[in-house]
Amino acid sequence: MSEIKQAAGTPLSASVQANVHAVNARFGSSSDLVVRLFRSDAAPERVIALLYICGLVETDTINESIIAPMMAMELPPYAEEKGDLLLESMRACVVPVSSVKDVTTLEEALQYMTDGRCLLMADGSAMALLADVSGGNQRSVGIPQTQTVIRGPQRGFVEDVQTNVSLVRRIIRSSDLHVQTHKIGEQTHSNVAVLYLNGVVDPSIVKEVYRRLADIDIDGVLESGYIEEFIQDESFTMFPTMMNTERPDTVAASLLEGRVAILVDGSPIALIAPTTFFSFFDSPEDYYQRFDIATFIRMIRYVAYVISMVFPAFYIAITTFHQEMLPTTLLISLAAQREGVPFPGLVEALLMETTFEVLREAGLRMPRAIGPAISIVGALVLGQSAVQAGIVSAGMVIVVSFTAISNFVMPEFNMAGTSRTIRFGIMIMAGLFGFLGIFLSVLFIMVHLASLRSFGVPYMSPFAPKPKKAGIWRGVFIRKPWWSIVLRPMDTNLRNPKRQGSGRRPPAQRHSRQ
Known part of the structure; x- marks a missing residue:
């Protein structure tokens, strides 16, 4: 990692007391700032200062790798007369620490201290040492909390x-x-x-x-x-x-x-x-299991995403404007369900979708012990009660429930949230213009997607704005066997597009029965 850039600032003083006073003043005499002044047997007439932020460092490392060696350090001849030689001897004493750096300005020293390093200063030297002793209480590496792992590494990022x-x-x-x-x-x-x-x-x-x-x-x-x-x-x-x-x-x-x-x-x-848009439909597990099963699951994701966006709108358009598209038996059944419902299809759908979104948000914000129970029981009780009270039809409850389930199929939460928001706009267009409103909404979305870029890469690559070879875009929907994935995705200008050998399956070795 690159270090902090050297910046012009207040130079350190050759007096330890002055430097300690300056650091203490900049931190506002904070209670977590630890200042320890001591003298070494090798140079008893010179004061050595150790400063660090409590909670950001490993105190055991400070005691064992810094304080104890400096107490027993030996100085070269005439070193006690020059502060810089004393500082060099201190550097040799803290060799067990992974990183030691020289600083000459107060601002740079303060910045490194907030990164978990301790500051070492000695009387007679306008330079200080920074030793990397970062640590403290941190969350250990565990299973990812936001992305479920079925097959694959069971490790997730932490806050460090x-x-x-x-x-x-x-x-x-x-x-x-x-x-x-x-x-x-x-x-x-x-x-x-x-x-x-x-x-x-x-x-x-x-x-x-x-x-x-x-x-x-x-x-x-x-x-x-x-x-x-x-x-x-x-x-x-x-x-x-x-x-x-x-x-x-x-x-x-x-x-x-x-x-x-x-x-x-x-x-x-x-x-x-x-x-790209299609990257959000890929899951790491797709490449950890058989390619045929992964392809089938990937197709389900695309279908589920379309359902989560337009299924309620289709129901509104058919029941409001295009009843002739339904079989007679189904039309009679839906008409019987909506006989006592006082609201039109659009208001009914908006009411149910809003209720479900409130339940979903409540389940996320409530304590984990009762959150899932409240969301599931609330959905069942409210849905059943709404149907019995004649506020909504049973068909609308089914449509909203299946739409919500389809939304959870997406492996990326931020893309799933997009369909949740766009769904309301398409529903309003369907309630006003029927299938024409759905068609215009989808057309507007496709044009918008084609206009997006991600760091210069077309968002709808490899389909738009310039379609590429069928062999390239076929991998968007079909998870090829690993032995046939010769090239990397071509949505970026790669310097090395080839990722493996010839792309032919290794011949199976046949063993004759003994």
Whole structure:
């Protein structure tokens, strides 16, 4: 990772007392600032200061690898007369610490202390040492909380960016995996790591990511969603133009396809760019199981997404304008159900959809012990009660329920949220104009999708704006066998499009029975 850039600021004093006073003043005499002054037997006449932020460091490491060695250190001849030689002896004593850095300005020292490093100063030297002793209480690596893992690695990102980078490096063990860290946020100084696979990714995409990150000017970054809204191509769209994931294997697979990953300190969610519309229908498990089963499940996702967007609108259009399209038996059954319903189909659908969205949101916000129970029982009780009271028809309850279930099929939550929002607009158009309203809505959505870009990559690639070869777009809907996936996805200008050998299945070795 790249270090913090040297910045002009207040130079450190040769007096330890003055430096300690300056640090204490900048932190406002905070209670978590620990200042320890001591003297070593090797130079008893000189004061040594150790400063760190409690909770951001490993105190055991400080005691064992810094304080204890310095107490027993030996100075070279005449070192006690020069502060810089004393500082060099201190550096030799803290060799067990993984990283030791020199600083000469107060601002740089303060910034590194908030990153979990301790500050070492000695009388007579206008320079200080920063030792990396970061640690403290952090959440351990566990199962992803937002993305269910059926088959695959059972590890998810945590809130520490260095841990998350190490999880990716455990998968891609190559020196071509480059990591560059940026500081964003005037107050939080959050670490934002950019990961890419050198030799595979398009260099222009990496430069564009760096440029957009450098243009961010904000007080603080608390989650990766802050970064996403700043650097995405189009803000006024319901469709996500960047993918987010909690799984290291998903990030590794994206890097191998020539994409760029962005990790933010304090967030377990990684950002991936560029991306396309069809990338949100892929799940990591598709490539961990048989290709025929994965293809079938992927087709179900596409069908379920279309159902979650237009199924209620189709029901409204048919029951309101196009009753002649229904078989006579079904038409009579629906007419009998709606005989006592006081609302038209559009109002009935909006009422049920709004009720279900409220129940869904309530189930998410309530305590986990009772949230699922409240949402399920609430849906059953309200639905049954509404039908018995004659407020809605039984057919509408079935349509809304199946639509909601179809929405949960999507592997990416942000794309599923898009269909939840667009559904209401298509329902209103269907209630006003019937099938014509649905057709106009779908046409507007397709035109909008074709106009989107993700870091310069067409959002509907490989279909629009210029259709590519059938062999390329066929892999969008069909999960090919691994031995036939020779090329990486061609939606980005890859420097190395080939990912494996000839693309022929290895011949099976036949064993004769003894």
